[in-house]
Amino acid sequence: MRKLALGLVLLVGLGVTATAADCAVEAFFVEPYVDGVIESAIIDAIDDAEEYIYAALYSFTDDELGAALLRAHYRGVDVQVLLDRDETGGEACPLYEAGLTVLIEDSSYLFHHKFVVIDSELVITGSYNWSNSADRDNFENVVFIRCPDIALDYWLGFLHLSRDYFFVPPDDCNGNGDRCAGYPYAASKNSDVFHLTSCHYVANISSANLICFATREDAIASGRRPCKTCKP
DSSP: OOOOEEEEEEEEOOGGGOOSSOEEEEEEEEOTTOOSHHHHHHHHHHHHOSSEEEEEESOBOOHHHHHHHHHHHHTTOEEEEEEOGGGOSTTHHHHHHTTOEEEEEOSSSOOOOEEEEETTTEEEEESOOBSHHHHHTOOEEEEEEEOHHHHHHHHHHHHHHHHHSOEEOOSSOOSOOOTTTTOSEEEETTOSEEEETTSTTGGGSOTTTEEEESSHHHHHHTTOEEOTTTOO
16 A cells, blocks of 8 residues: 655745734645654644643544643643543543543534644644544544634634533543652642652642652752652
8 A cells, every 4th residue: 555644834824814924834644554643743742832732622542642741731731622522532531530621522412623722823633533543544634733813713712612512521530540640749830849749748739730740850940849748
């Protein structure tokens, strides 16, 4: 079988919506058995996020993309995910139990969106579900649109969906997940102290304020000092 992974980079003016400046658009087209091209590009974008990642998705079963969102969450990035009610397997519960905002669309209609908006400047959208089959087995396309005006439209669209329609947390998770998913150090966004994740102070940190660190050096580099109780 002929294998194709095609990337196109265009500089385009996106009509009246994007009046401030031209916008950079990068398009990817892949065929079956071409693994990781789109996935890797999305992971790179997630790893570069600094402020927020808002994703509206139909299917989410790709562990690598889930791990990237966890890393972003532990860096203090605001990560929110909306999912279809029939596609809550895969990454929904691990992310929810780690403290990310994960909400499930609760209606009889199909939630068929496939977009993510990052840091008021980047939109990623196309046919690509965040699923293993999309990465391995499908003909897919995705576009990366770097344009603040377009990102604002998608940000407003995400807020409209999350606030004006009925979404609920996943109801089939056991609730016993490791809050830092194996990361040994934790802190609150509002504190200059970091802890071992086993420290009793960590239990009192809300999920919205929880930050996790892979190493002691990462925690110190964030400007925090060790807890005098657990002595990390």
